[in-house]
Amino acid sequence: MTPVRADERGSVTAELALALPAVALVLLLGAGAMGAAARQVALQDATADAARLLSRGEGEGAASHALSAAVPGASMSSSTSGDLICVSAQTAVTIGGFVRVGVRASSCALAGGL
Known part of the structure; x- marks a missing residue:
């Protein structure tokens, strides 16, 4: 095991302090994208119901x-x-509180309810 030099003390803490906000941002955007995908599915289902x-x-x-x-x-x-x-x-849909994305869906049904 290599001994820790005095000028390297605290470097792990500094690296963590720099990387942690980036990891939090990626997690926030990923969760927001999942929410947007769920909203897209709900919108598609609702348009199919409305067409019927x-x-x-x-x-x-x-x-x-x-x-x-x-x-x-909607x-x-x-x-x-x-x-x-x-x-x-x-x-x-708002992703992460600051990215706004438009979501669209369309559906058709045969007239007469058949």
Whole structure:
């Protein structure tokens, strides 16, 4: 074992003090990204539900309520293309308290509820 020189004392503490904020930032961003991915999945599921509601003849209000109940703060728009009724939704997700990312989802259902 090599003896510790007097001028190297405390170097591990200094290195830890420099590395710890970077590790905390990576963990914070990773957790935020997982939250954004979960929000994306919830938004996709809610748009599918809204498209099915519209295809069964429910009103735009019912579809919008179902979407906003599942993903608060989300906005939606719907369109018809042939026999398909499509719903697009979007919302914003904040990662780590300072990075804001837009999340979008869309889904279509066959008109008539079939």
